[in-house]
Amino acid sequence: MNADGRTRLHQTPEWAALVKHREQLGEVRLREMFAADPGRGTGWTLRVGDLHVDYSKHLVTDETLALLQELAAATGVSGLRDAMFRGERINITEDRAVLHTALRAPRDAVIEVDGENVVPKVHAVLDKMAGFADRVRSGEWTGHTGRRIRNVVNIGIGGSDLGPAMAYEALRAFTDRSLTLRFVSNVDGADLHEAVRDLDPAETLFIIASKTFTTIETITNATSARSWLLDGLGGDEKAVAKHFVALSTNAEKVSGFGIDTANMFEFWDWVGGRYSFDSAIGLSLMIAIGPDRFREMLDGFHLVDEHFRTAPAESNVPLLMGLLGVWYGSFLGAQSHAVLPYSHYLSKFTAYLQQLDMESNGKSVDREGKPVQWQTGPVVWGTPGTNGQHAYYQLIHQGTKLIPADFIGFARPVDELSEELKAQHDLLMANFFAQTQALAFGKTPDEVRAEGVPEELVPHKTFRGDHPTTTILARELTPSVLGQLVALYEHKVFVQGAIWNIDSFDQWGVELGKVLAKRVEPALTEGADVPGLDPSTGALVAAYRELRGRR
Numbered sequence: 432m433n434a435d436g437r438t439r440l441h442q443t444p445e446w447a448a449l450v451k452h453r454e455q456l457g458e459v460r461l462r463e464m465f466a467a468d469p470g471r472g473t474g475w476t477l478r479v480g481d482l483h484v485d486y487s488k489h490l491v492t493d494e495t496l497a498l499l500q501e502l503a504a505a506t507g508v509s510g511l512r513d514a515m516f517r518g519e520r521i522n523i524t525e526d527r528a529v530l531h532t533a534l535r536a537p538r539d540a541v542i543e544v545d546g547e548n549v550v551p552k553v554h555a556v557l558d559k560m561a562g563f564a565d566r567v568r569s570g571e572w573t574g575h576t577g578r579r580i581r582n583v584v585n586i587g588i589g590g591s592d593l594g595p596a597m598a599y600e601a602l603r604a605f606t607d608r609s610l611t612l613r614f615v616s617n618v619d620g621a622d623l624h625e626a627v628r629d630l631d632p633a634e635t636l637f638i639i640a641s642k643t644f645t646t647i648e649t650i651t652n653a654t655s656a657r658s659w660l661l662d663g664l665g666g667d668e669k670a671v672a673k674h675f676v677a678l679s680t681n682a683e684k685v686s687g688f689g690i691d692t693a694n695m696f697e698f699w700d701w702v703g704g705r706y707s708f709d710s711a712i713g714l715s716l717m718i719a720i721g722p723d724r725f726r727e728m729l730d731g732f733h734l735v736d737e738h739f740r741t742a743p744a745e746s747n748v749p750l751l752m753g754l755l756g757v758w759y760g761s762f763l764g765a766q767s768h769a770v771l772p773y774s775h776y777l778s779k780f781t782a783y784l785q786q787l788d789m790e791s792n793g794k795s796v797d798r799e800g801k802p803v804q805w806q807t808g809p810v811v812w813g814t815p816g817t818n819g820q821h822a823y824y825q826l827i828h829q830g831t832k833l834i835p836a837d838f839i840g841f842a843r844p845v846d847e848l849s850e851e852l853k854a855q856h857d858l859l860m861a862n863f864f865a866q867t868q869a870l871a872f873g874k875t876p877d878e879v880r881a882e883g884v885p886e887e888l889v890p891h892k893t894f895r896g897d898h899p900t901t902t903i904l905a906r907e908l909t910p911s912v913l914g915q916l917v918a919l920y921e922h923k924v925f926v927q928g929a930i931w932n933i934d935s936f937d938q939w940g941v942e943l944g945k946v947l948a949k950r951v952e953p954a955l956t957e958g959a960d961v962p963g964l965d966p967s968t969g970a971l972v973a974a975y976r977e978l979r980g981r982r
């Protein structure tokens with residue numbers, strides 16, 4: 432019990448029941464569970480939209496799931512969810528509503544923030560984006576010299592980069608192949624250099640994406656991009672208006688930078704950075720895939736929003752995925768969670784989820800500001816599956832760590848592949864299924880012996896199994912399916928934050944480094960004294976100056 436009379440999470444009877452259940456359950460053997468319930472493979476699956484979700488290979492029983500559902504009920508997950516959808520200020524430390532779900536609501540929906548229906552504003556910006564995207568795609572929008580735009584460079588970082596960059600890769604097969612899209616995020620000058628070195632400034636549009644328009648990496652890169660453009664076009668400042676647009680909530684800073692606010696696409700403080708690529712932040716993506724495909728993606732998001740909002744607890748997929756993560760992290764000691772897409776197009780999906788999940792749930796005080804006494808968000812990691820198989824899967828199969836994993840795969844390759852390349856898809860997916868099978872059921876010592884393996888090698892060739900996985904399978908990776916997948920993970924993260932009683936929508940943990948970087952920079956450039964610099968960092972700064980040829 433807190434001083435304020437609230438029972439804390441780890442003191443609730445529902446938590447205690449799970450701790451006890453964990454002890455009583457002992458070792459969970461998936462082979463035994465499937466033997467006892469052969470229907471598990473077909474019965475333990477759910478459907479949301481186009482996503483077929485199999486959770487049969489998890490280290491849980493019916494009782495585990497029931498107890499987890501009781502924990503969700505006791506911690507008020509559905510109440511917080513409804514408050515989010517209603518536009519209440521559930522981001523308590525920033526006193527903001529959390530309404531990314533309004534970004535994909537249909538035109539006739541009504542969602543109020545402080546008594547104002549925000550849906551018309553959302554659609555007005557989407558319409559403005561669509562008008563602009565069409566003009567760029569058709570060639571009607573030209574650069575300063577009258578040439579058609581052929582290159583689009585998005586400059587942004589974190590949520591203003593990862594979402595559109597990931598979705599552009601994911602939906603490449605739906606993009607206008609005559610346009611080149613690049614994404615610049617790193618303040619390392621090499622990033623911008625490599626992005627523009629083969630581009631013609633007369634044909635290049637820069638999209639400066641920053642919610643706050645104060646992020647130092649983005650503003651620095653945007654300033655350098657402006658110099659590159661003006662150098663290439665003879666220095667006429669008027670060129671900026673035709674080659675720079677901004678995506679932001681901060682009109683004042685945008686115009687202070689020199690971008691006409693007529694060329695600004697707005698969003699609002701109730702859209703978190705890592706939840707923003709379906710807002711104006713998606714403009715580069717919309718230019719690449721066109722407004723209609725973008726709308727299909729938003730409809731995919733909305734479909735899962737509605738599922739999360741209305742589906743009963745037992746068949747609510749984001750709720751279930753969130754609960755399974757709580758089980759592994761808080762009760763079985765898992766520290767990380769792998770997301771392994773078997774699709775080259777999803778090569779940036781896990782990197783995108785890292786921000787979504789780790790910036791949201793990487794917290795160690797609860798909503799009341801008290802230190803948590805339970806594990807919160809996992810380390811999220813992974814790369815496309817077959818590549819991972821030849822790198823780190825060894826550790827998942829035979830290492831000492833418990834690593835729950837999500838396997839994401841598709842039944843059909845994209846249409847534009849040649850017949851020969853399409854035929855490779857079955858091999859890709861054979862690996863997909865084989866891995867989850869091997870992870871779950873392993874290979875017993877007797878099975879190894881039966882292959883004639885010498886006794887001394889048997890332990891080395893034995894696979895314990897019982898590595899839990901969720902399999903998410905869809906027909907093909909379309910804009911709608913991508914929207915569904917992202918919304919699924921957004922709400923999974925929400926569920927976990929709600930149970931752990933943390934604010935999943937702030938990110939104070941990134942502030943300190945930003946402040947210190949500003950303080951340290953003059954020491955690197957001018958050798959200025961940094962008040963309070965610790966001895967270790969001070970010595971490193973001195974070594975840097977020497978190596979850089981500055982004394």
Ligand SMILES: O=P(O)(O)OC[C@H]1O[C@](O)(CO)[C@@H](O)[C@@H]1O
Nearest residue numbers: 589590591641642643646704941
């Ligand atoms: O869009 P902005 O304001 O430039 O911020 C970029 C990113 O920086 C952060 O604030 C911190 O990394 C993220 O939450 C955000 O997505």
